[in-house]
Amino acid sequence: MSRDKLIERAFPKIRTHYKITSPEDYKYNCIAFAAGDTNKHWWPKALYWPEGIPSTEDLNSFIACFKSLGYEECEMNGNFEPGYEKVAIYVSPDNKPTHVSRQFADGNGLWKSKLGIYKDIEHSLDGLSGWYSYGSYGHVAIILKRKV
Protein backbone atom coordinates (compact mmCIF):
# COMPACT_ATOMS: atom_id res chain seq x y z
CA MET A 1 0.00 0.00 0.00
CA SER A 2 1.23 3.45 -0.83
CA ARG A 3 1.63 5.53 2.33
CA ASP A 4 1.52 9.29 2.70
CA LYS A 5 3.31 10.94 5.62
CA LEU A 6 1.34 14.19 5.28
CA ILE A 7 -1.95 12.34 5.68
CA GLU A 8 -0.70 10.25 8.58
CA ARG A 9 0.67 13.33 10.33
CA ALA A 10 -2.52 15.35 9.86
CA PHE A 11 -4.80 12.52 10.98
CA PRO A 12 -3.03 10.42 13.64
CA LYS A 13 -6.05 8.15 14.15
CA ILE A 14 -5.93 6.99 10.55
CA ARG A 15 -2.60 5.21 11.13
CA THR A 16 -2.18 3.09 7.99
CA HIS A 17 -5.87 2.37 7.47
CA TYR A 18 -6.49 4.33 4.30
CA LYS A 19 -6.09 4.03 0.56
CA ILE A 20 -5.15 6.85 -1.79
CA THR A 21 -7.64 6.91 -4.67
CA SER A 22 -6.57 9.98 -6.65
CA PRO A 23 -3.61 12.32 -7.07
CA GLU A 24 -3.51 15.91 -5.79
CA ASP A 25 -5.97 18.20 -7.62
CA TYR A 26 -6.76 21.80 -6.69
CA LYS A 27 -9.86 22.09 -8.86
CA TYR A 28 -12.36 20.66 -6.33
CA ASN A 29 -12.68 20.34 -2.56
CA CYS A 30 -14.26 17.94 -0.09
CA ILE A 31 -17.83 19.15 -0.23
CA ALA A 32 -17.82 19.36 -4.02
CA PHE A 33 -16.49 15.78 -4.14
CA ALA A 34 -19.18 14.62 -1.69
CA ALA A 35 -21.79 16.33 -3.87
CA GLY A 36 -20.44 14.59 -6.98
CA ASP A 37 -18.76 17.64 -8.55
CA THR A 38 -15.04 17.43 -9.37
CA ASN A 39 -14.89 20.72 -11.28
CA LYS A 40 -15.53 23.29 -8.57
CA HIS A 41 -14.91 24.30 -4.97
CA TRP A 42 -18.07 24.46 -2.91
CA TRP A 43 -18.27 26.59 0.25
CA PRO A 44 -20.76 29.19 1.44
CA LYS A 45 -19.99 32.87 0.89
CA ALA A 46 -16.66 32.73 -0.94
CA LEU A 47 -17.12 29.90 -3.44
CA TYR A 48 -19.87 27.99 -5.25
CA TRP A 49 -22.97 27.41 -3.16
CA PRO A 50 -26.28 26.05 -4.49
CA GLU A 51 -28.85 28.71 -5.25
CA GLY A 52 -31.57 29.04 -2.64
CA ILE A 53 -29.47 27.59 0.22
CA PRO A 54 -28.48 30.09 2.96
CA SER A 55 -24.87 31.08 2.29
CA THR A 56 -23.81 30.95 5.93
CA GLU A 57 -20.89 28.96 7.26
CA ASP A 58 -22.80 26.81 9.72
CA LEU A 59 -24.02 23.24 10.03
CA ASN A 60 -27.64 24.06 9.12
CA SER A 61 -26.53 25.52 5.82
CA PHE A 62 -24.49 22.40 5.01
CA ILE A 63 -27.41 20.15 5.96
CA ALA A 64 -29.73 22.23 3.75
CA CYS A 65 -27.22 21.92 0.92
CA PHE A 66 -27.28 18.11 1.01
CA LYS A 67 -31.04 17.97 1.60
CA SER A 68 -31.35 19.91 -1.67
CA LEU A 69 -29.48 17.00 -3.28
CA GLY A 70 -31.98 14.47 -1.93
CA TYR A 71 -30.30 13.47 1.34
CA GLU A 72 -32.11 13.07 4.64
CA GLU A 73 -30.86 12.75 8.22
CA CYS A 74 -30.19 9.22 9.51
CA GLU A 75 -29.35 9.41 13.22
CA MET A 76 -25.56 9.11 13.03
CA ASN A 77 -25.76 5.71 11.40
CA GLY A 78 -22.49 5.37 9.49
CA ASN A 79 -22.98 1.69 8.68
CA PHE A 80 -23.21 0.65 5.06
CA GLU A 81 -26.80 0.19 3.93
CA PRO A 82 -27.27 -1.42 0.51
CA GLY A 83 -29.07 0.92 -1.87
CA TYR A 84 -28.09 4.07 0.01
CA GLU A 85 -25.24 6.53 -0.18
CA LYS A 86 -24.33 8.72 2.75
CA VAL A 87 -22.47 11.90 3.60
CA ALA A 88 -20.90 12.76 6.98
CA ILE A 89 -20.31 16.38 7.97
CA TYR A 90 -17.38 17.09 10.31
CA VAL A 91 -17.29 20.19 12.51
CA SER A 92 -14.66 22.00 14.56
CA PRO A 93 -14.94 22.36 18.36
CA ASP A 94 -16.82 25.62 17.82
CA ASN A 95 -19.27 23.75 15.59
CA LYS A 96 -18.21 25.15 12.21
CA PRO A 97 -18.22 22.72 9.27
CA THR A 98 -14.71 21.65 8.29
CA HIS A 99 -15.13 18.62 6.03
CA VAL A 100 -17.56 16.27 4.29
CA SER A 101 -16.98 12.56 3.54
CA ARG A 102 -19.08 10.34 1.31
CA GLN A 103 -19.96 6.65 1.44
CA PHE A 104 -20.87 5.34 -1.99
CA ALA A 105 -23.75 2.90 -2.46
CA ASP A 106 -21.68 0.52 -4.59
CA GLY A 107 -18.64 0.70 -2.36
CA ASN A 108 -17.17 -1.47 0.34
CA GLY A 109 -18.65 0.37 3.31
CA LEU A 110 -15.62 2.60 3.64
CA TRP A 111 -15.86 6.38 3.23
CA LYS A 112 -14.22 8.53 0.59
CA SER A 113 -12.86 12.05 1.03
CA LYS A 114 -11.10 14.77 -0.89
CA LEU A 115 -8.62 16.24 1.57
CA GLY A 116 -8.70 19.98 0.87
CA ILE A 117 -6.79 20.45 -2.37
CA TYR A 118 -4.77 17.31 -1.66
CA LYS A 119 -5.62 13.72 -2.58
CA ASP A 120 -8.77 11.60 -2.46
CA ILE A 121 -8.63 8.75 0.01
CA GLU A 122 -10.74 5.85 1.25
CA HIS A 123 -10.93 5.71 5.05
CA SER A 124 -13.04 5.05 8.15
CA LEU A 125 -15.08 7.91 9.59
CA ASP A 126 -13.09 7.92 12.83
CA GLY A 127 -9.80 7.95 10.95
CA LEU A 128 -10.21 11.63 10.05
CA SER A 129 -11.56 12.78 13.42
CA GLY A 130 -9.68 14.75 16.08
CA TRP A 131 -8.48 18.33 16.49
CA TYR A 132 -4.73 18.77 16.37
CA SER A 133 -3.84 21.59 14.01
CA TYR A 134 -5.12 23.73 11.15
CA GLY A 135 -5.60 20.65 8.98
CA SER A 136 -7.85 18.86 11.47
CA TYR A 137 -11.52 18.15 10.87
CA GLY A 138 -12.87 17.78 14.41
CA HIS A 139 -15.70 15.29 14.76
CA VAL A 140 -18.68 14.03 12.74
CA ALA A 141 -21.72 16.12 13.66
CA ILE A 142 -24.30 14.53 11.37
CA ILE A 143 -24.76 11.81 8.76
CA LEU A 144 -27.28 12.04 5.96
CA LYS A 145 -28.34 9.43 3.42
CA ARG A 146 -30.20 9.16 0.14
CA LYS A 147 -31.59 6.26 -1.83
CA VAL A 148 -29.90 5.52 -5.13
Place this chain on the structure above:
Amino acid sequence: MMITQTQASIIDAILILYKSLSPEDREKIKPVLFSTHGKEIDEATDDKKGIPVPLIKPFSKQFEYLSSAIEQECIMVSSPSQIAMHPYYQKIISFGKKAIPLLIKKLDNTPTYWFWALEEISGTNPVPVIHRGNIPEMIKLWKNWAKENGYEQR
Protein backbone atom coordinates in the same frame (compact mmCIF):
# COMPACT_ATOMS: atom_id res chain seq x y z
CA MET B 1 6.16 15.83 15.07
CA MET B 2 4.12 12.63 14.82
CA ILE B 3 1.27 12.34 17.33
CA THR B 4 0.89 8.95 18.94
CA GLN B 5 -2.42 7.18 19.45
CA THR B 6 -2.26 7.93 23.19
CA GLN B 7 -1.61 11.61 22.55
CA ALA B 8 -4.51 11.66 20.13
CA SER B 9 -6.81 10.23 22.83
CA ILE B 10 -5.59 12.84 25.33
CA ILE B 11 -6.29 15.61 22.83
CA ASP B 12 -9.79 14.26 22.29
CA ALA B 13 -10.36 14.31 26.07
CA ILE B 14 -9.14 17.92 26.21
CA LEU B 15 -11.58 18.81 23.47
CA ILE B 16 -14.49 17.29 25.37
CA LEU B 17 -13.49 19.51 28.30
CA TYR B 18 -13.16 22.48 25.93
CA LYS B 19 -16.69 21.96 24.65
CA SER B 20 -18.03 21.97 28.22
CA LEU B 21 -16.64 25.49 28.81
CA SER B 22 -18.65 28.70 28.56
CA PRO B 23 -18.20 30.71 25.33
CA GLU B 24 -16.19 33.31 27.31
CA ASP B 25 -13.77 30.73 28.66
CA ARG B 26 -13.40 29.16 25.21
CA GLU B 27 -12.35 32.54 23.81
CA LYS B 28 -9.69 32.82 26.51
CA ILE B 29 -7.98 29.56 25.61
CA LYS B 30 -8.49 29.71 21.83
CA PRO B 31 -5.10 31.36 21.16
CA VAL B 32 -3.42 28.35 22.78
CA LEU B 33 -5.55 25.68 21.12
CA PHE B 34 -5.34 27.23 17.69
CA SER B 35 -1.62 27.94 17.71
CA THR B 36 0.52 26.76 14.79
CA HIS B 37 1.62 23.29 15.90
CA GLY B 38 3.41 24.79 18.93
CA LYS B 39 6.08 25.96 16.51
CA GLU B 40 9.01 27.78 18.06
CA ILE B 41 8.97 31.44 17.18
CA ASP B 42 12.23 33.33 16.77
CA GLU B 43 13.00 35.97 19.36
CA ALA B 44 13.03 38.60 16.67
CA THR B 45 9.36 38.86 15.83
CA ASP B 46 7.22 41.45 14.18
CA ASP B 47 4.57 41.78 16.85
CA LYS B 48 3.10 45.17 16.01
CA LYS B 49 -0.31 43.74 15.13
CA GLY B 50 -0.28 41.15 17.91
CA ILE B 51 0.63 38.43 15.43
CA PRO B 52 3.91 36.71 16.41
CA VAL B 53 5.70 35.97 13.15
CA PRO B 54 9.40 35.76 12.33
CA LEU B 55 10.79 39.04 11.06
CA ILE B 56 12.52 38.30 7.76
CA LYS B 57 13.90 40.83 5.29
CA PRO B 58 13.38 41.67 2.52
CA PHE B 59 9.59 41.75 2.45
CA SER B 60 9.37 39.30 -0.46
CA LYS B 61 11.24 36.66 1.59
CA GLN B 62 9.00 37.19 4.59
CA PHE B 63 5.96 36.82 2.33
CA GLU B 64 7.40 33.59 0.91
CA TYR B 65 8.10 32.22 4.40
CA LEU B 66 4.57 32.97 5.62
CA SER B 67 2.78 31.80 2.47
CA SER B 68 4.78 28.56 2.29
CA ALA B 69 3.94 27.77 5.91
CA ILE B 70 0.25 28.33 5.18
CA GLU B 71 0.41 26.13 2.08
CA GLN B 72 1.97 23.29 4.06
CA GLU B 73 -0.29 23.52 7.10
CA CYS B 74 -3.56 24.11 5.25
CA ILE B 75 -3.20 21.74 2.29
CA MET B 76 -6.01 19.54 3.62
CA VAL B 77 -8.29 22.40 4.68
CA SER B 78 -11.36 23.14 2.55
CA SER B 79 -12.80 26.04 4.53
CA PRO B 80 -11.53 29.41 3.24
CA SER B 81 -12.35 31.03 6.58
CA GLN B 82 -10.40 28.36 8.49
CA ILE B 83 -7.38 29.14 6.32
CA ALA B 84 -7.93 32.87 6.76
CA MET B 85 -7.87 32.45 10.55
CA HIS B 86 -4.27 31.26 10.40
CA PRO B 87 -2.07 33.91 12.11
CA TYR B 88 0.31 33.97 9.17
CA TYR B 89 -2.61 34.56 6.81
CA GLN B 90 -3.76 37.45 8.96
CA LYS B 91 -0.24 38.80 8.84
CA ILE B 92 -0.23 38.67 5.04
CA ILE B 93 -3.53 40.57 4.98
CA SER B 94 -2.01 43.18 7.30
CA PHE B 95 0.71 43.84 4.68
CA GLY B 96 -1.98 45.55 2.61
CA LYS B 97 -1.67 46.45 -1.05
CA LYS B 98 2.05 45.77 -1.30
CA ALA B 99 1.21 42.06 -0.98
CA ILE B 100 -1.14 42.08 -3.98
CA PRO B 101 1.48 41.48 -6.74
CA LEU B 102 2.92 38.55 -4.75
CA LEU B 103 -0.55 37.13 -4.11
CA ILE B 104 -1.37 37.38 -7.82
CA LYS B 105 1.84 35.49 -8.61
CA LYS B 106 0.84 32.81 -6.10
CA LEU B 107 -2.29 32.13 -8.17
CA ASP B 108 -0.05 30.26 -10.63
CA ASN B 109 0.73 27.44 -8.21
CA THR B 110 -1.52 27.49 -5.15
CA PRO B 111 -4.53 29.55 -6.20
CA THR B 112 -7.18 28.33 -3.79
CA TYR B 113 -5.56 29.87 -0.71
CA TRP B 114 -5.29 33.45 -1.88
CA PHE B 115 -8.66 34.64 -3.19
CA TRP B 116 -9.81 35.57 0.31
CA ALA B 117 -6.70 37.68 1.01
CA LEU B 118 -6.99 39.43 -2.34
CA GLU B 119 -10.60 40.33 -1.61
CA GLU B 120 -9.80 41.47 1.95
CA ILE B 121 -6.92 43.68 0.87
CA SER B 122 -8.40 45.11 -2.32
CA GLY B 123 -11.93 45.51 -0.99
CA THR B 124 -13.28 44.13 -4.24
CA ASN B 125 -14.12 40.81 -5.89
CA PRO B 126 -13.98 40.63 -9.69
CA VAL B 127 -15.51 37.13 -9.67
CA PRO B 128 -19.26 37.15 -10.38
CA VAL B 129 -21.40 34.65 -8.45
CA ILE B 130 -21.74 32.44 -11.54
CA HIS B 131 -17.96 31.76 -11.59
CA ARG B 132 -17.36 31.32 -7.86
CA GLY B 133 -15.74 27.98 -7.12
CA ASN B 134 -14.51 27.57 -10.71
CA ILE B 135 -10.82 27.94 -9.87
CA PRO B 136 -9.35 28.35 -13.40
CA GLU B 137 -11.97 31.03 -14.12
CA MET B 138 -11.33 32.76 -10.76
CA ILE B 139 -7.58 32.86 -11.53
CA LYS B 140 -8.26 34.42 -14.92
CA LEU B 141 -10.60 37.06 -13.52
CA TRP B 142 -8.22 38.05 -10.68
CA LYS B 143 -5.28 38.27 -13.11
CA ASN B 144 -7.32 40.50 -15.41
CA TRP B 145 -8.25 42.66 -12.43
CA ALA B 146 -4.57 42.91 -11.43
CA LYS B 147 -3.58 43.93 -14.93
CA GLU B 148 -6.29 46.55 -15.17
CA ASN B 149 -5.32 48.00 -11.79
CA GLY B 150 -1.55 48.01 -12.26
CA TYR B 151 -0.75 45.18 -9.85
CA GLU B 152 0.97 42.81 -12.25
CA GLN B 153 4.36 41.84 -10.90
CA ARG B 154 7.23 43.33 -12.83
